[in-house]
Amino acid sequence: MTSSRQPDRLPVSVRAPYVPFGERHLDRVRREIGWVEPFGVSFFTRFLNATVGVLVRGIAWLLERLQLRSGQRGEYLADRKAGEIAGSEAAAQALERLLLAGASHRAMVRALRFPTEVEPLDAVRRAVTEVPAREIERQLRASRVRETRTDATHPPTYLRTRLLRARPATTARVVLGTDESRAIDRELEPAATTVLAELRMEG
Template identity: 40%
Template sequence: MEDQLTAAARQSKVQPCPECGADIPYDERFVMWCTACDWNVDPGGAEPVRGRFEAMQRRLAHRYGEQLHTELLADPDAAKVRDRSGTLVRVVAVAVHATTVALAVGGILLVVLGWNTVVQPVVGVILLVAAVALRPRFGKLRHDGPLLRRADAPRLYSLVDEVASAVGTYGVDAVIVDAEFNASVATFGLKGQRVLHIGLGLWEVLGRQERIALLGHELGHYANGDPRRGRLIGTALASLHTWLYFLTPVRTPHRRRTVPEMLTDVLMDVPRWAVYGVALLLERLTLRDKQRAEYFADRAAVRVASAAAAAGLMDRLLIGDSVASALRTESVRAQTRIGGAPPRAAADGLWERSAERAASVPEREYERLRRVAALRGHSVDATHPPTHLRRHLVEAGEPAAAAVVIDSEAAAAIAAELAPARMTVARAVIRDLAG
């Protein structure tokens, strides 16, 4: 009762807007801003962009996201037909892999046939090392958090199977749990087995149907045919990014480059810009289909969980920085013994406290975050459509009943299956985030 009175007192404060004079009700835990004129709606400014390539990705993602948003608003089936660039995309991807094969063959020939010189075998070994580094990788099942197999969490897997069936695909072979404010699906191994990654930072702040929406969105990627998730194109993009990593010179601040370093940089310029151009081409050719796949994954989330749940999920995505900051604060408090509790005890109830904080975020703050997302063109990453456009399409669709509904009994059973993983990850958060 006392906590409710304190919260009510915080939210009852009112101050006139310095720009337009309108009354601003505010909660001291959150940014004070004006709904009438948007004064102070975005005090933090635009998000930083890491490098030229990410800046290019974000520009293209925003442009294609807006184009597809307009098309889908006018006709929900208008964007089902993929771009006609599919053949060119495959040709470019094959050319990338053919380059890797040529490096391997050239390296072998120089090593085997060039023993009458010293230079040829050395160059051959270098080419072979490059070919190995650039080889197509089919993924390994790497995980920083607990790995759950079907026998470990049968009710969770049953829910995943039900959602997968509702979106037109099949379930997963492994589930990885960690502390990230994220969720994703991927394939691993030569057989293309599927793995679902559940970040508890996100999962624990979602309601039951919002979790269904999250699963529907992620599993919807398998049903929508995102070209970047295919082996040919996905591995080609990975090879190009590996090339860029090796060809980009490492700069040491406040140190003048030596003459050999400058010559090496000049020699690397031509192949680096060539690789950059091919990567840019492949990004342009596949990004629109990637955007389309995200919109259709949102549609899958609506179908399995309802439009309200899908919209709620997108709102929760906007508080990711706040959730991550709160978890770091919990870790620092535990490591410095603020409050007197030892670190192990601080892990108890960590996720419940995170969920309570998220539940206390008022609608006014979500409205501010939605406006900031629209101003900044916020997206989950550099390849997703802007979040506010995704949310608008979700709300603009025809309302329909959820195909999958999780009741309290099933939710409790899944929570019990996740309990050991939740404690393991909570202890890792308390131990590691303070540093």
């Protein structure tokens, strides 16, 4: 009597590995160690990358550094012009207030999520102007360690303020009066209202 029992399958650990059709002997080993044939497109590409590619990457890096240096020089010149118009100390303090961007953002989020009688823009203004001097000094020390900057193309903020204060002090050439300040606020009010409406919808 013939037994109908099927032969047991071999465990996975002892099965022969799957070999794709057309796979040559030791092809898998060659791929793992990065072996390439001594001739052909792959070899030619790697040869160019190892010779000419090094030169091209070096030139690209140099051009990027020159562009970055030129952009940072432009920022220093813009800071100098701001110091001539608004006064060197006022321009330096305005740059230092940029370090409070996180505090102003948190103030805006709180004002939108938990509405009060204080308008969101007024809450942000208070968050920036009512910060104690010791907190600003702490932020400045941290920015020197972290080399905080507006973005990757700008110089570190502490270097910008240091250069402004290193030059001879200048007084403001343009001083806004109350009427001029209110006129600017009225001009910016429509845009601010639109932005606040969009933020409320997103929140």
